[in-house]
Amino acid sequence: MQILRCPAQLRLLEETLRKSLPTTLPVLGTVMTVARGNPAAHEVLVDSWPDFGIVLTRLRPEEHKDPRDHYTNQLAVFYRDKGALQALLGGTEAVVQARAFQILGLQEGLDEAVREAAGAKGLHVETIRYLGLMSPEPPRPRGQLPPGLRLAPVSPSHVPLLNATWALGGNARSRAFLLGLVRALPSACLLGPRGRPVSWTLLDAQGCLRHGYTVPAWRGRGLTGLTMAAMGRGLHARGFPIYCTVLPHNRAALSALGAIGFVTQPGTFHVIVGTPK
Ligand SMILES: CC(C)(COP(=O)(O)OP(=O)(O)OC[C@H]1O[C@@H](n2cnc3c(N)ncnc32)[C@H](O)[C@@H]1OP(=O)(O)O)[C@@H](O)C(=O)NCCC(=O)NCCS
Known part of the structure; x- marks a missing residue:
């Protein structure tokens, strides 16, 4: 090689x-x-x-x-x-x-x-085994940014929250991995009134939009589409494909992503x- x-x-x-x-x-x-x-x-x-x-x-x-x-x-x-x-x-x-x-x-x-x-x-x-989804254009969010929320990059201080809520994380290694992503690559989150993230999206080394999450109290208001759209604009401007992966049974994520322009790709x-x- x-x-x-x-x-x-x-x-x-x-x-x-x-x-x-x-x-x-x-x-x-x-x-x-x-x-x-x-x-x-x-x-x-x-x-x-x-x-x-x-x-x-x-x-x-x-x-x-x-x-x-x-x-x-x-x-x-x-x-x-x-x-x-x-x-x-x-x-x-x-x-x-x-x-x-x-x-x-x-x-x-x-x-x-x-x-x-x-x-x-x-x-x-x-x-x-995930489904791969691509958005041919930058995703179009379902609605406007609600009053009181602010778009910002994820900060290293948010990593314990990201790690605690990640279904495949919750340990010291996953925390170090997330910290590495946040430090090295673009990310987007919506900060609530007390400066705590309520929804976020990261990018990984494969250029894949990962770790999409909205805290339960804020779900169903189209927030994940706002962070996805912010990240998607950046990727599109740099010529990257806009893609993510979703478990086939994750209906909430498939619905959220389909509504903002992501299309499920063939294959696993x-x-x-x-x-x-
Ligand atoms: C998937 C997820 C990021 C969607 O975030 P969101 O900001 O709620 O997104 P939306 O508001 O666009 O809602 C998308 C779907 O969530 C579901 N939903 C709506 N209200 C909800 C609520 N109060 N609680 C749970 N799910 C809800 C619906 O299926 C909705 O689709 P519909 O409006 O077409 O019916 C969020 O549910 C989440 O964090 N889930 C756990 C982590 C996860 O699965 N991440 C995705 C990895 S790919």
Whole structure:
């Protein structure tokens, strides 16, 4: 595998990946984030260039300090032939090591291939299957900002609240991960009268809008559309795809997102989480 660092190569890769949307979403989003200042310290690898069989993006290995932390150790893959994936997973350049990870990708067969490779290393593997949603234009909120609320970036001081309310969080590792996102990448929240966030949206290293949340007392007033719209405008201005992932049974989120212009994409957005037993 070779690491692509040259801006012209990253630009060419970006153009190529765009042609295979939505399958390439998490890889394209990471390539764009890396090419634009690399605030999340990821890197882009290909098996060959320019005719690649597989693209892998990952957190730089030197940034992964805690071998049990699957939150930060994110990888995303897009492959043109399954053989390239098998070669990567079974190769000497260990992608799946005896340490926690999460691999993101939309292709059929990815889940099984990763399971096999990770099982051989003695890792426990769990796959979360999301729907991928894209908004072709910046989302249009359902209504105006209610009086008394104010739009602002999420601050590091809000992270304990974000962590406590995150269904997959609530621990020290997830708190550190959220803090990293808030410090490195754009975010938007609505602050209530006492300066406490009532609704928020973050962006991750894959350029995916994540962690959308509205506190229960404020739900059903279209607030998530306001933070999504603010973030979507920023992404659109920088040429990024506007996308997010939702669990198929999350009717409130699907309704909120559909109402502001998001369209469900074909396929499954896999998040494959490996943890040492
Ligand atoms: C999904 C969520 C972010 C929506 O935020 P919101 O600011 O309430 O969004 P909206 O006001 O546009 O409401 C969207 C839907 O929520 C549901 N809803 C409405 N009022 C509600 C209430 N009081 N309580 C719970 N859900 C309500 C409805 O299904 C509504 O859709 P509809 O108006 O078409 O019927 C919010 O419900 C939430 O934080 N849920 C828990 C975390 C989560 O699932 N995040 C999404 C991850 S992708």
